[in-house]
Amino acid sequence: EPEVTQTPSHQVTQMGQEVILRCVPISNHLYFYWYRQILGQKVEFLVSFYNNEISEKSEIFDDQFSVERPDGSNFTLKIRSTKLEDSAMYFCASGQGYQETQYFGPGTRLLVL
Amino acid sequence: GQQLNQSPQSMFIQEGEDVSMNCTSSSIFNTWLWYKQDPGEGPVLLIALYKAGELTSNGRLTAQFGITRKDSFLNISASIPSDVGIYFCAGLAGNTGKLIFGQGTTLQVKP
Numbered sequence: 001e002p003e004v005t006q007t008p009s010h011q012v013t014q015m016g017q018e019v020i021l022r023c024v025p026i027s028n029h030l031y032f033y034w035y036r037q038i039l040g041q042k043v044e045f046l047v048s049f050y051n052n053e054i055s056e057k058s059e060i061f062d063d064q065f066s067v068e069r070p071d072g073s074n075f076t077l078k079i080r081s082t083k084l085e086d087s088a089m090y091f092c093a094s095g096q097g098y099q100e101t102q103y104f105g106p107g108t109r110l111l112v113l
Numbered sequence: 114g115q116q117l118n119q120s121p122q123s124m125f126i127q128e129g130e131d132v133s134m135n136c137t138s139s140s141i142f143n144t145w146l147w148y149k150q151d152p153g154e155g156p157v158l159l160i161a162l163y164k165a166g167e168l169t170s171n172g173r174l175t176a177q178f179g180i181t182r183k184d185s186f187l188n189i190s191a192s193i194p195s196d197v198g199i200y201f202c203a204g205l206a207g208n209t210g211k212l213i214f215g216q217g218t219t220l221q222v223k224p
Contacts, residue, residue, distance in 0.1 A: 004155075028125055031210045033210060033211075033212075035212075041216075042214045042216045043150075043156060043201065043203075043212075043214040044212050044214070045212060045213065045214075046208045048209040048211055050209070050210075055209040055210075056207065056209035056212075066186060070115050072117075075145065087220060091153075091155050091156070098208055098210035100172075101158055101161060102158070102210065102212065103158070104137075104148075104157070106154055106155050106157035107153075107154070108152075109153075
């Protein structure tokens with residue numbers, strides 16, 4: 001069964017460093033998303049991406065965040081200058097349509113020191 | 114902003130018991146979803162609800178979409194140890210696929 005994959009599974013970084021989180025969505029999906037989950041809290045929407053552009057972003061997704069689909073298969077989330085409060089689990093998700101089921105990846109656990 | 118309130122926050126039950134949890138919102142959602150999250154993993158979709166009043170089952174799970182489109186419940190019958198996890202309701206907001214999640218209900222099942 002097709003699944004969303006994410007790498008790395010864990011990343012530890014120093015405050016101020018750039019990180020890139022990678023995702024490979026399900027191949028025939030057209031809508032891509034990033035969510036984050038701070039430890040013990042609910043899942044929060046960051047950004048949705050369709051037709052090679054951002055369709056919606058949340059207040060969390062400020063200028064330090066960017067997304068890219070560089071090669072038609074990967075979908076990346078970049079945090080330019082990480083802050084302590086960026087420590088969280090980051091989930092990528094994809095779906096065939098915006099009303100269709102979103103399938104979540106296993107997540108990348110980011111720890112900013 | 115739009116928020117979903119889930120209750121109860123946590124439940125500790127005996128294996129074999131039935132479980133009920135619900136989710137309410139001050140806003141209308143046209144699609145409600147129930148996800149389960151195991152520790153260290155991503156949410157997995159259990160049931161999707163598209164029509165007000167809709168009652169949908171998936172094995173031992175049953176979910177209903179409230180008539181007002183502002184609430185939903187999830188029932189699990191005859192619980193088993195592998196039902197342990199966090200259950201999230203989510204509402205589809207707008208036309209970009211954005212999901213709004215509730216705070217989750219943590220379920221523990223005692224064998």
